[in-house]
Amino acid sequence: MMASRYIPRTREYRGIQPSSVAIRAKNPLPQPPDWLTRKNRDYDDRVKDLEAQVKEQKKQDLRTDFETHTQKRIIAGNVKTKVKTLQQANEFNLECRRQKLKSLLATEEACLIREMEESEETVLERQAKMRERAKFLKDKREAERLSVVQEKYDQQFRAQCEELRSTLSKRHQDQVCLERLEQLRQKEELAQEKKAHEAMYAKLWEQDMLEKAAREEREAREQHERNRGVLEVLRKQMAALEAQKEEGKRLKEEEAQLLKEQRALWKMEDEKKRQEKTRKQQETRDMLDRSLISKARKKAKEEQEQLAFDLKMLEQLLEESRNEAMETMQRKRELREEDRRYREYLKQLMEEEKIREAELEKMIEREVEAAWEKRIEQWRQERKARKLLLDDVMQGRAKQIQERLLANEKEQREAAREREELQRHIEENQHYEAEQAGLRWQRAMDYQQDLVDQMAYNSRNRQENQRLELEEFLKAQQAEREYQTRMKHVLDDPRLDKLHPMRRVMVSE
Amino acid sequence: MADDRYAFMVEWYEEMAARTRTFQFFYFSGSKSIEMFDIKTRKMFLKTNLASCNIGLQDLYIGASINILGRQLKIVDFGDDFTKRKLVNKLEKTLGYIKPDVCDKLGDVIEAITDRGLLIAKMRLCKMDQNDASTFYDEHKGKSFLSDLLSYVTQGPVIVFELVGENAISRWRELIGPTDPSKARAEASTSLRARFGTDVTHNGFHGSDSPASAAREIEFFFPSSGRNTLPNCVCGAGSTCCIIKPHAIKAGIAGKIINAINDAGYKINTIQQFDLEKANVEEFYEVYKGVLHEYPGMVNELCSGPVMAMEISGRGSDNISEAFRETCGPMDPEIARHLRPRTLRALFGLTKVQNAVHCTDLPEDAPLEVEYFFKILDR
Incomplete structure (x- = not known):
């Protein structure tokens, strides 16, 4: 498609007719043919121009540089000069000031030195000064003298003016009375205060005393209580001791009783044994007797029975013989036979009987023997049991007694120990009591000593006080006397200037 | 009395080196002997029992300055617990x-x-x-x-x-x-x-x-910073300066001297007690340097303890310094006793150095001296 669309650009244009072709004219050239030459020529011109300009510029620059540099240097030079002149001026000024200061200080110093020198005085000056001083002193003394004279005059006047003195003394007296009243009041106050003080102390003392008494009483009571307690304890201990002794005695008695009982028991046992023996023998005999009798009775009974049976047989036989005659002979034979057999049988029976009897006897004997044996065995066992029992009892009893004895011994030992302890306690108590008593005694003695010391101290104090009082009294008397004389003196020479400020004010008013 | 050892910390301004040195100072009350121990160098500095030092236990308290063989020491603190316990009540x-x-x-x-x-x-x-x-x-x-x-x-x-x-x-x-x-x-x-x-x-x-x-x-x-905030009553003119010297203060007759000055009809404008340092005394006494041969003795006397400086005026302000000099009497108490037996120095002085009071001698010095004490020292 692209290929079909592509139409080559040509200058030829075909017409409708065949062989009709038109050719488009060529486009004119865009630049003239000598453009390169011209361009080069222009360029050269421009370069030339520029070079000329640069040259000019350089020249100008050089000039400007020179000018600015010179300007700067000129300015710097100016500044430097100015600064230098200023500095110089400043220095000059400073130097000037220094000079001035130097001269000022020098003149001042000179002045001062001169002054110092001047202040050192010459002889003449000193004389003048001394004269002046003497004059001054004289004047002063004169003035003082005059003032003293004036004062004396004044005093004289005051002393000699009767009216003034009387009024003064009256006023003074009033004043003194008033003050005295005040003093009395104060004194009373003081006394009251003191009284109150003393009352308080007395009260305190009494309280203290009461307290002490109460305490003592309490202590005594406690002591008594304690003593009673100890007594009680001792009594109890003694009672316990007594009881123990009693107990020991009782135990011994009991032991004796027990021994006696044991002995009785033994005796009784022996007796019993003997009795038992006799009784056994008797029994044996009785039994033997009894067996003999029973044997005999049995035998008799058997004999009787045999006899009865024989008789009955005989009767029977007889009856049969009578009834049957024929048979009698037979019977008789038979009977005889039978009789013989019977006899034989009897004999045999008897023998058997005898054997049985013997056997029986033997059996009975054995039986009896066995019974006897058994009984004996029984007795023996019984006895043994009894003996065991008795032994047991005896042993128990002995043990009991032994234990009792041991306990008794132990108790005795204990009692002994307790007794010892008690003894020790008692001793200790006694010791303690003695100590306490000693202590109490010591304390009491101390207290007594204290009291004595106190009394001595009090008496010494009292004496001292009395002495002091006396001294004071004497001093007071002396003072009083002095006071009186002074009073007199003062009254003789009343001075207004020694008055109380208040009074002075009053006076001035 | 047992030989108890009392220890203090003291400071001494050493003029030669212009520095303050701190010592431990021991005083033995039985033998009245003295020991000084330098803290910095850890060495015994001084050990003496000179009778002339004459220092009693009552002179040693914090802030007191004492003079030992010409050195003026300032006590700054107790040195140990014993001394503190013993003396803090006293x-x-x-x-x-x-x-x-x-x-x-x-x-x-x-x-x-x-x-x-x-x-x-x-x-x-x-x-x-x-x-x-x-x-x-x-x-x-x-x-x-x-x-x-x-x-x-x-x-x-x-x-x-x-x-x-x-x-x-x-x-x-x-x-x-x-x-x-x-x-x-x-x-x-x-x-x-x-x-x-x-x-x-x-x-x-x-x-x-x-x-x-x-x-x-x-x-x-008396602020512990040393600067007194409350002003004194110096008036500076028509007055003179009087200083009661340390021996009189130690003898306890300063009160009598002041009474005598008052009885003579002078008025004490202002009064202050100073503990002077030697430098200050020298500065103060610069006029007398080379004038009086007792100068060193006077300096030592004045820095041996506290002094009471007074500005005095009254009784017909003309020439007060002259009049007051008359009242003080001659410098030497012996001469004074002979010639002016009613003067201060005759009554209270002992020797020419210990003559009970210093008074301004030159009339033109009076304002300077007054100023020195009440404007310069009492800042």
Whole structure:
């Protein structure tokens, strides 16, 4: 498609007719043919121009540089000069000031030195000064003298003016009375205060005393209580001791009783044994007797029975013989036979009987023997049991007694120990009591000593006080006397200037 | 007292090399000896226990300048925790100022402060306007007495000082007494408000109430940037300059000197405490260089501690400097005691160098000296 669309650009244009072709004219050239030459020529011109300009510029620059540099240097030079002149001026000024200061200080110093020198005085000056001083002193003394004279005059006047003195003394007296009243009041106050003080102390003392008494009483009571307690304890201990002794005695008695009982028991046992023996023998005999009798009775009974049976047989036989005659002979034979057999049988029976009897006897004997044996065995066992029992009892009893004895011994030992302890306690108590008593005694003695010391101290104090009082009294008397004389003196020479400020004010008013 | 070692960081401006060097400074309280350790070169710089150094523990606080063998050192910080712990209580700072109506009682106040054992680290007379005062009394904003207070403190110059010492805040408050002067008179009759206050508003003195407020108020009056914002009251003409020398301030007689100046009928226009550097002193004393052979001694004396510079006027303004020189008396206190026993130097001076006060000698120097202190140094 692209290929079909592509139409080559040509200058030829075909017409409708065949062989009709038109050719488009060529486009004119865009630049003239000598453009390169011209361009080069222009360029050269421009370069030339520029070079000329640069040259000019350089020249100008050089000039400007020179000018600015010179300007700067000129300015710097100016500044430097100015600064230098200023500095110089400043220095000059400073130097000037220094000079001035130097001269000022020098003149001042000179002045001062001169002054110092001047202040050192010459002889003449000193004389003048001394004269002046003497004059001054004289004047002063004169003035003082005059003032003293004036004062004396004044005093004289005051002393000699009767009216003034009387009024003064009256006023003074009033004043003194008033003050005295005040003093009395104060004194009373003081006394009251003191009284109150003393009352308080007395009260305190009494309280203290009461307290002490109460305490003592309490202590005594406690002591008594304690003593009673100890007594009680001792009594109890003694009672316990007594009881123990009693107990020991009782135990011994009991032991004796027990021994006696044991002995009785033994005796009784022996007796019993003997009795038992006799009784056994008797029994044996009785039994033997009894067996003999029973044997005999049995035998008799058997004999009787045999006899009865024989008789009955005989009767029977007889009856049969009578009834049957024929048979009698037979019977008789038979009977005889039978009789013989019977006899034989009897004999045999008897023998058997005898054997049985013997056997029986033997059996009975054995039986009896066995019974006897058994009984004996029984007795023996019984006895043994009894003996065991008795032994047991005896042993128990002995043990009991032994234990009792041991306990008794132990108790005795204990009692002994307790007794010892008690003894020790008692001793200790006694010791303690003695100590306490000693202590109490010591304390009491101390207290007594204290009291004595106190009394001595009090008496010494009292004496001292009395002495002091006396001294004071004497001093007071002396003072009083002095006071009186002074009073007199003062009254003789009343001075207004020694008055109380208040009074002075009053006076001035 | 045990031989405790206190360490500080100090700075020294070395004039020859025109540089500031930093040292560790050790002070041994038992032997009163000193060590300086150069931090940069890591070498011991100085080790001495000269009695002439005469430095006590109370002289060492942050911001103090001390003079060791001619070198003026400025303490900038504590060197270790021990020193900080030990001294931070002792070196509590507070701010106090004297309100306008009692500014003429400055001498008594300074005397009371020194008697109390507090150290004046900085002092300045300045004037507050309404804005400054309301900024300062920001905490009282909206209270009824504020307007009275503002008009009171702005009616004239105030004298502000920073006090340093153990429990300085409470001790200064104790010294000025309760707020109400009538109550102060009843409770603490020796307190300053009892002595000089008039009523609750016009109570004459201010004292910081807590460490925080003290720091704030110190920053207000003595900014740490070093530029004082509040103007002083220098008038420049018809006045003379007087300087109370360091030995007098150390001896605690500054208050007496000020009282004496006031009693002589002079008026202190403005007063300020300076810690002078040697260069400044040399500049100030340039007139005396080569005039007096005591010049080096004078320079050393003036830079050995704080000085109080005053502008003085009054009593017939013509030739005030002459008149004030008369009041000060001869330079040598010995001569002064002989010839002018009532003069300041006779009363307070010790030697020709330590003669208590410097006063302007040449009348034409007076404005220069005043200007030097109150316009150049107190920028």
